[in-house]
Amino acid sequence: MSRLGKEEETEILQKIRDxxxxxxxxLYDAYSAAIYGMVTKILRSEExxxxxxxxxxxxxxxxxxxxxxxxxxxxxxxxxxxxxxxIDALRKTGNVGKPKIQTxxxxxxxxxxxxxxxxxxxxxxxxxxxxxxxxxxxxxxxIYFNGYTQKEVxxxxxxxxxxxxxxxxxxxxxxRKIFKLLLLWI
Amino acid sequence: xDINEYISSGILEQYVLGSVSSKEKQEVECMASIYxxxxxxLEALQSTLEIFALQSEVSPPPKLKGEVLRAIAxxxxxxxxxxxxxxxxxxxxxDHAQVIRLSRRxxxxxxxxxxxxxxxxxxxxxxxxENLIALKDELNQNDQIISEQAQNLEALRQxxxxxxxxxxxxxxxxxxxxxxxxxxxxxxxxxxxYWNTEDQQIxxxxxxxxxxxxxxxxxxxxxxxxxxxSLGVYPWSEESSEPAFMSxxxxxxxxxxxxxxxxxxxxxxxxxxxxxIGEV
Numbered sequence: 001m002s003r004l005g006k007e008e009e010t011e012i013l014q015k016i017r018d019x020x021x022x023x024x025x026x027l028y029d030a031y032s033a034a035i036y037g038m039v040t041k042i043l044r045s046e047e048x049x050x051x052x053x054x055x056x057x058x059x060x061x062x063x064x065x066x067x068x069x070x071x072x073x074x075x076x077x078x079x080x081x082x083x084x085x086x087i088d089a090l091r092k093t094g095n096v097g098k099p100k101i102q103t104x105x106x107x108x109x110x111x112x113x114x115x116x117x118x119x120x121x122x123x124x125x126x127x128x129x130x131x132x133x134x135x136x137x138x139x140x141x142x143i144y145f146n147g148y149t150q151k152e153v154x155x156x157x158x159x160x161x162x163x164x165x166x167x168x169x170x171x172x173x174x175x176r177k178i179f180k181l182l183l184l185w186i
Numbered sequence: 187x188d189i190n191e192y193i194s195s196g197i198l199e200q201y202v203l204g205s206v207s208s209k210e211k212q213e214v215e216c217m218a219s220i221y222x223x224x225x226x227x228l229e230a231l232q233s234t235l236e237i238f239a240l241q242s243e244v245s246p247p248p249k250l251k252g253e254v255l256r257a258i259a260x261x262x263x264x265x266x267x268x269x270x271x272x273x274x275x276x277x278x279x280x281d282h283a284q285v286i287r288l289s290r291r292x293x294x295x296x297x298x299x300x301x302x303x304x305x306x307x308x309x310x311x312x313x314x315x316e317n318l319i320a321l322k323d324e325l326n327q328n329d330q331i332i333s334e335q336a337q338n339l340e341a342l343r344q345x346x347x348x349x350x351x352x353x354x355x356x357x358x359x360x361x362x363x364x365x366x367x368x369x370x371x372x373x374x375x376x377x378x379x380y381w382n383t384e385d386q387q388i389x390x391x392x393x394x395x396x397x398x399x400x401x402x403x404x405x406x407x408x409x410x411x412x413x414x415x416s417l418g419v420y421p422w423s424e425e426s427s428e429p430a431f432m433s434x435x436x437x438x439x440x441x442x443x444x445x446x447x448x449x450x451x452x453x454x455x456x457x458x459x460x461x462x463i464g465e466v
Contacts, residue, residue: 017263024258032245032250050250053246057258058254072232143205144204149205150200161320162324165196168196169199172231172235
């Protein structure tokens with residue numbers, strides 16, 4: 001799911017490629033909260049998150065011509081840039097060795113500024129996410145939010161590499177199951 | 187190529203979590219462009235991650251928007267034709283010196299390319315060595331498991347062989363069953379001796395006898411012409427209560443008895459420690 005409809009997104013994409021800054025502003029309005037929220041989760045510092053969010057949007061602007069819609073959705077592409085930029089920043093500050101592993105309990109933020117249309121969805125989300133069992137939550141946190149390699153996770157948790165791979169699959173599949181119901185709502 | 191196998195391999199999940207090497211990344215994208223099933227699976231997984239990201243939405247401070255818009259005003263977009271026109275710059279020149287300078291530049295470019303491809307090669311080599319080590323580990327572990335299983339199997343085989351021969355004594359028509367009753371030491375006790383009078387083998391069933399004290403053994407005796415003859419200590423086992431072969435051959439006997447003796451058994455029975463006894 002994304003905040004812009006597919007046609008709207010195609011139109012905005014074309015305008016941005018033509019150098020239209022007001023179209024880019026629309027893109028920012030639609031996705032900045034998701035990106036800022038995610039990089040804050042990775043960096044655990046609002047100040048650093050602001051810098052990284054800015055860098056991310058600059059990169060999106062700069063490299064918008066290399067986005068290939070055949071390879072995936074625009075939002076996915078933007079999230080990848082945000083995550084990579086955040087993890088690079090995390091590595092530079094040397095925080096990567098000592099992650100504070102967040103549980104989803106502490107990680108779920110109810111969005112501010114009336115972004116969430118239905119309170120039912122927000123309340124439901126907490127319950128959905130909490131259904132992910134702890135060994136899968138920790139894997140997602142290490143890899144997705146702390147940029148650990150699979151090998152590093154295996155060493156950190158003292159489990160075989162094969163188990164890490166299996167758990168990644170299980171974790172994403174479980175997330176998918178959890179969100180399947182949610183997809184019908186949004 | 188089995189598409190379902192590829193989908194269930196877990197590589198797509200690793201891809202969406204951003205946990206694949208650049209080589210694997212290319213592979214996944216290539217597979218998704220060839221097989222629609224893989225592509226739709228990948229898209230579904232990506233949607234999951236998008237929702238996952240959206241659930242932690244936080245609006246950035248309002249001032250950030252202005253900063254972002256100011257920043258992009260100073261940055262040019264990189265277009266594909268920029269990249270291709272950049273590569274067109276190096277046109278051969280009729281000027282000899284220019285050609286030399288250019289070829290030097292190309293030599294430098296070549297050197298950089300060689301160094302970077304070497305680095306890439308080393309990286310992949312390092313990766314595959316890591317994989318190799320992991321594989322070797324796995325193989326070693328498997329070998330160990332196999333040899334453990336083989337030992338278990340051998341032990342089971344021996345147990346089975348033992349039981350089969352015990353059984354052959356028990357079911358032999360020439361086998362005589364002698365029931366031994368408990369003495370004052372063990373009033374409710376019952377144990378049995380199976381005596382094949384033809385090939386003179388002896389099997390003892392421990393009946394309801396309790397485990398012997400730690401430093402002691404049960405010893406079986408045959409009373410032959412009024413004299414106790416040792417048939418060895420009973421091989422007590424925690425795991426199995428099956429009848430066991432006793433040592434020695436007995437041609438004739440008037441009775442069988444079990445005494446408690448110091449570990450390893452005694453030359454002559456300690457009669458005060460007579461446990462069970464039965465007349466033939």
